[in-house]
Amino acid sequence: MGFGARPGGQQQTAREDVSPLVKWARNNRRALTSTLFLIVMLIGFTMANPDVFSQFKTYRSVMIALPVSMFLVVPLVFVVTAGEIDLSFPSVVGLASYAFVSIVDQGGDPLIGIGAALLVGALLGVVNGLLVVRIGLSALVATLGMNFFLRGFINILVEGFSIAIPEVRGTFIHTLLADDTIIIAGNQGIPNQMLWALAFTALGVFLYNRHSFGVRVHCVGDNPESAAEMGIDVDRTRILVFVFTGIGAALAGVFSVMINFVWWPTTGDGLLLPVLAGIFVGGTPTWGGIGTVFGGAIGTTIVAFIETGVIAAGLTGFFTQFFYGLIIILSLIFQRFNGGRVR
Amino acid sequence: MKQKYLIELRDVTKSFGNVNAVDGISFGVRPGEVVGLIGDNGAGKSTLIKILSGVHQPDSGQIIVRGREVRNWNAARSRDAGIETVYQDRALAPQQTITRNIFMGREIKNSFGVIKVKTQYEEANRLMREIGFTSKVFDPDSPVATLSGGERQGVAIARALYFDADLIVLDEPTTALSLVETAKVFGFIENVRSRGRSIIFIGHNIYHVYDVADRFVVLDRGKVVMKTARSEIASADVLMKHMQEIAEMAHADAGLSAS
Numbered sequence: 034m035g036f037g038a039r040p041g042g043q044q045q046t047a048r049e050d051v052s053p054l055v056k057w058a059r060n061n062r063r064a065l066t067s068t069l070f071l072i073v074m075l076i077g078f079t080m081a082n083p084d085v086f087s088q089f090k091t092y093r094s095v096m097i098a099l100p101v102s103m104f105l106v107v108p109l110v111f112v113v114t115a116g117e118i119d120l121s122f123p124s125v126v127g128l129a130s131y132a133f134v135s136i137v138d139q140g141g142d143p144l145i146g147i148g149a150a151l152l153v154g155a156l157l158g159v160v161n162g163l164l165v166v167r168i169g170l171s172a173l174v175a176t177l178g179m180n181f182f183l184r185g186f187i188n189i190l191v192e193g194f195s196i197a198i199p200e201v202r203g204t205f206i207h208t209l210l211a212d213d214t215i216i217i218a219g220n221q222g223i224p225n226q227m228l229w230a231l232a233f234t235a236l237g238v239f240l241y242n243r244h245s246f247g248v249r250v251h252c253v254g255d256n257p258e259s260a261a262e263m264g265i266d267v268d269r270t271r272i273l274v275f276v277f278t279g280i281g282a283a284l285a286g287v288f289s290v291m292i293n294f295v296w297w298p299t300t301g302d303g304l305l306l307p308v309l310a311g312i313f314v315g316g317t318p319t320w321g322g323i324g325t326v327f328g329g330a331i332g333t334t335i336v337a338f339i340e341t342g343v344i345a346a347g348l349t350g351f352f353t354q355f356f357y358g359l360i361i362i363l364s365l366i367f368q369r370f371n372g373g374r375v376r
Numbered sequence: 377m378k379q380k381y382l383i384e385l386r387d388v389t390k391s392f393g394n395v396n397a398v399d400g401i402s403f404g405v406r407p408g409e410v411v412g413l414i415g416d417n418g419a420g421k422s423t424l425i426k427i428l429s430g431v432h433q434p435d436s437g438q439i440i441v442r443g444r445e446v447r448n449w450n451a452a453r454s455r456d457a458g459i460e461t462v463y464q465d466r467a468l469a470p471q472q473t474i475t476r477n478i479f480m481g482r483e484i485k486n487s488f489g490v491i492k493v494k495t496q497y498e499e500a501n502r503l504m505r506e507i508g509f510t511s512k513v514f515d516p517d518s519p520v521a522t523l524s525g526g527e528r529q530g531v532a533i534a535r536a537l538y539f540d541a542d543l544i545v546l547d548e549p550t551t552a553l554s555l556v557e558t559a560k561v562f563g564f565i566e567n568v569r570s571r572g573r574s575i576i577f578i579g580h581n582i583y584h585v586y587d588v589a590d591r592f593v594v595l596d597r598g599k600v601v602m603k604t605a606r607s608e609i610a611s612a613d614v615l616m617k618h619m620q621e622i623a624e625m626a627h628a629d630a631g632l633s634a635s
């Protein structure tokens with residue numbers, strides 16, 4: 034007799050003797066759902082236009098800008114899992130990459146520029162964290178305010194001027210970050226930024242599932258009172274997810290400038306909605322406590338392919354937003370089959 | 377000779393707004409004894425144990441662990457000092473696995489913070505067998521949300537068991553448990569006592585507390601109103617009568633202050 038003693042119900046027998054594969058699939062069902070969705074979507078696009086979707090350059094064009102979103106979605110999955118949200122990341126991308134670009138523009142070492150960008154990103158993350166955790170503002174409203182505030186600050190600072198840094202082309206750091214190393218077809222290959230983004234995602238997956246930081250983020254988002262009672266520093270954990278997002282935003286900003294050779298006062302602005310959509314399309318639910326970093330990366334990939342797919346399928350650009358909405362809602366309906374919140 | 381206290385609170389106070397939840401309480405727990413902490417709703421039991429476990433910081437007073445006063449007491453330090461608390465709400469994260477819940481806040485990890493997932497899984501599996509999760513259907517990878525109330529209590533107790541605490545605080549451990557599960561909790565208390573560990577047992581049910589405790593500390597409106605050994609109380613009914621008298625006094629006081 035024990036705590037587990039209850040009459041054998043159907044639920045119990047159903048759970049017996051599951052193969053490791055079934056168990057793995059059940060534990061990763063949200064990420065698998067979004068992966069399946071991506072595959073089905075790509076098959077649909079290929080059927081609509083086999084010519085375009087059998088060419089490597091179609092995929093390469095998506096892989097050029099997709100990494101920028103991936104550097105954002107990975108830490109944002111941590112934020113949402115912790116039960117918070119950060120809407121300030123577009124302007125953090127802008128301000129951190131401004132730090133980078135202004136140092137490079139004045140002849141500074143790009144590495145120092147990257148260091149400065151990371152510092153700006155991390156500091157802005159601390160500010161977000163303090164506003165939410167210490168002052169107790171709603172994360173939704175506080176970070177929305179920060180997004181406007183920082184973009185306004187950028188506008189005052191540069192008065193609408195953009196900064197171009199064509200001189201980085203051919204430098205070691207640019208080749209390392211944003212050139213093609215693995216050549217697939219002709220002189221075109223997989224852009225290095227894609228490899229960096231994949232490495233960052235892998236690091237994120239590891240932190241999220243295997244490191245005490247990620248596990249504590251889960252516990253804090255699931256039940257903050259319990260986490261505190263078990264000795265987890267809930268405030269610190271919450272601040273750290275905002276710092277992580279700031280660092281991700283800084284990396285996204287540096288890559289964005291490295292890819293385009295230009296920094297605009299609007300850099301990062303267009304990322305807000307597609308990246309947010311990517312989190313939830315990827316399978317991370319809104320309520321906190323659970324999520325998937327891998328799914329988040331897949332979710333942003335789904336969003337990135339929509340525009341290419343719509344145009345390639347022969348529709349005009351007027352259809353893009355329509356399909357954005359349609360695909361986001363469809364994928365969320367599929368995720369719904371993975372169940373609601375359990376308590 | 378009086379044995380030294382494992383942990384002692386001296387003149388501890390804690391208020392929330394105008395309410396003095398804990399109003400100058402002093403009491404201690406000696407190694408190997410079971411202290412029954414009793415009192416009506418709002419007597420300050422839960423606040424007191426949350427001060428002990430480091431969840432609440434006292435407004436004033438001293439906390440002395442093994443003869444030494446501690447400062448900046450918090451939940452992590454309390455657990456490091458060998459105090460495990462089984463909270464009334466079980467302190468679980470229901471969407472997380474059983475394993476994650478058992479090791480919440482005290483993961484088995486290397487110096488880089490990387491969790492030893494396999495070790496945790498095996499330890500959780502062993503603990504669940506030990507505590508009586510009978511069939512193999514309960515995988516340590518199942519989320520806690522799939523468990524019944526008694527099973528959840530089992531997870532919370534497994535946690536205290538794993539860390540081999542010197543003091544285990546049980547806050548209303550038999551609430552919402554079946555008779556079989558309640559008996560299991562008492563078996564657990566006997567087991568802990570036989571190993572020379574201490575327990576603070578908080579309960580509404582005076583009969584339960586009388587059965588397990590060596591000593592009783594009775595709280596009323598934030599103050600200790602009675603400390604007594606079981607040898608001085610003939611039966612649970614006598615203890616019950618004391619409690620009723622205290623409750624009547626409280627009513628009388630309330631009547632006076634209202635008029």
